[in-house]
Amino acid sequence: MAVIASPIVERRTVALPAGRVELREFAGPRGAPTVMLLHGLGVTADINFSRCYRTLAERYRVLAFDHRGHGEGLRSRRPFRLSDCADDVVAMADLLGIDRFIPVGYSMGGAIAQCVWRRHPRRVSGVVLCATATMFNGSATEQMNFLTLGGLAALARLTPAAVRRSLVDRYRRDRHADWAQWARDQTARSDWRAVLEAGAALGRFRSDSWISELDVPAAVVVTTRDTTVPVGRQRLLAERLPDVEVFSVDAGHDAVVAEPGFAATLVAAIGSVVARAS
Secondary structure (H helix, E strand, O other): OOOOOOOOOOEEEEEEOOEEEEEEEEOOOOOOOEEEEEOOOOOOHHHHHOOOHHHHHOOOEEEEOOOOOOOOOOOOOOOOOHHHHHHHHHHHHHHHOOOOEEEEEEOHHHHHHHHHHHHOHHHEOOEEEEOOOOEOOOOHHHHHHHHHHHHHHHHHOOOOHHHHHHHHHHHHHHHOOOOOHHHHHHHHOOOHHHHHHHHHHHHHOEOOOOHHHOOOOEEEEEEOOOOOOOHHHHHHHHHHOOOEEEEEEOOOOOHHHHOOOHHHHHHHHHHHHHHHHO
16 A cells, blocks of 8 residues: 655644544534544554545544554553444544534444444434445454454563564564655554554454444445455445445555545545435
């Protein structure tokens, strides 16, 4: 995934009940609906959504911050849980005096968005789910990968910090060689023990038994050349939702940064939800 040039994004430190985060906030038009951008595994809000911030802010109030252990996300000795991330999102809304909002989740962020609705249904006016699914652990290869992540996460809790940093630095050099320096700097701030635990938590996630109960409008953005979250699984998510409009982007899992037209599609998806919610 090639990452674009460094975005200039103002941020402010916000103290949530569980810890401090760096909030990115774009006011949008007066009275505009609020969208909360929820990023994917192993990246940050800026890496995931920097190409979308300004376009979305033309119509909506936009909020984003890094999830636990990612980038400048809050730190906790507790094992990473998607439900805690969902509660952090609502805690941010509480702090800012926002009653209802639209969680917009990408990949792992889509799982968190689903959890936000399930845990706090009265706070959600609609959901937008991008490149995501009701489960991420279906094939034998996926099961092995997520099992490995769980083992590495457990090992990371026992590994001395200096050794862990050395291993992570080597991993980042190999995996992120084509990333812009600013993006590598952001991932360097991550707590990779928590990121590994996030991967393991994503492997355990399943919403297929309850997501059909979603009682707010939804939009699903399908990335039609995705090999990370299979397209069939993305479409199955849409089929389970009672009030949904589906949008497609002809790109892979990195569509949000690699496809220049993704932001316009995301605006349309949010607009669809807003129209039906009103």
